[in-house]
Amino acid sequence: MPMGIVLRRMPGVTRWAKWSWKAIAVLPGAGDASWQMLQSDAGVSDYHAATLPLELHGSDAEAYLHGLSTEVPCVYVVLRDSDEGEHPLDVTLVTASPxxxxxxxxxxxxxxxxxxxxxGLIAWVRDFAQKHYHEERFKKRRRDKTDIGAVEDGIGDARIAQMADVYRSPVKAKKERLQ
Incomplete structure (x- = not known):
């Protein structure tokens, strides 16, 4: 479904940021737009920044249901800082999956x-998620019956010929032979 993204530009509250940007709304079924101003009042401006497709996938049905179960169901807008001077942000993605x-x-x-x-979007996402959600059955893992304590594997060094001290290092054994 095409989803229009509305961004709000407000004056910054610090001397380091001239403007503050925030995604405030989505417009389901919106047409193409590129930073079209919707309204401006007292230094605060709203822009229809972009229209992106909201894609739903059957494998993410559990995530959609989890997102819908919150107090206020939300969509998530992903923004990136833009390298272009004309627009400060690039709208990258819109998703219903938390x-x-x-x-x-x-x-x-x-x-x-x-x-x-x-x-309307809540109903559309809920219908899709309920249609594609399949609960996974719990499978308990079983351990192998192998007795791992029966063999002393890796004890000592095979290069040492003596059985007296299997933990002795080869360097120490070589020095003792030379003396």
Whole structure:
């Protein structure tokens, strides 16, 4: 489903950042847009920054259900700092999977923003997740019956001919023979 990403630009609160950016909304079914201004008031501007596809995968159904079970179900917008001077951020991805969002947040190279899901999108994701979710049966692992304490494997050094001290190093044995 095409998903429009709305970013808000506000004046920065420190002298080091002129502007502060935040993802504030998604527009399900939006058309193509590239940094189209939606509104501007008192130095705060909202932009339809990009339209990206929201892709759902059957293997991620458990993650979608987990995300929907939170108090406020959210989609996650992944942003990167842009090298171009025209736009400060690149909108990289939009996902409904909190697990995938966590993977991007762990890299610390991307900015991951939580955006509340609109009601229609909640229903669409829930229907998809319930259709594709299959609970995995628990399988208890069984241990091998091998007795690992029966053989003293690896004790001592095979290069030592004496049986008196199997833990002695070969260098020490060589010095004793020379004396």
């Amino acid at each position: 697990y995938e969002a966590q993977d991007y947040a762990d890299s610390s190279e991307e900015i991951v923003e939580k955006v509340p899901m609109p009601d």
